[in-house]
Amino acid sequence: MNQPPPNQNGEKPFAEVAPQPLHQTDADEDDENVKQLDECSALYLLMQDCVVRSNRNWKQCQKEIQALKECSEKRNKNKGT
Numbered sequence: 575m576n577q578p579p580p581n582q583n584g585e586k587p588f589a590e591v592a593p594q595p596l597h598q599t600d601a602d603e604d605d606e607n608v609k610q611l612d613e614c615s616a617l618y619l620l621m622q623d624c625v626v627r628s629n630r631n632w633k634q635c636q637k638e639i640q641a642l643k644e645c646s647e648k649r650n651k652n653k654g655t
Contacts, residue, residue, distance in 0.1 A: 611646075611649075612649065613645065613649065614642060614645040614646055614649055617638065617642040620641075624638045
């Protein structure tokens with residue numbers, strides 16, 4: 575199997591460079607934000623899954639959206655007491 579020679583400056587050809595995960599820091603930040611939702615995090619993930627499954631058709635995900643909204647309101651109310 576022939577390998578392409580290094581570039582003139584000695585770097586490996588593009589095809590041999592290990593790919594970096596796209597937007598990894600964004601994904602890490604999303605994970606942290608979801609964790610901060612505490613008891614509502616599972617509902618948020620269900621809503622997110624629905625949106626993906628429905629090809630971003632929010633109308634099909636109203637049940638999940640409403641459940642997340644109610645959980646969030648309850649959580650905020652409990653924080654105030």
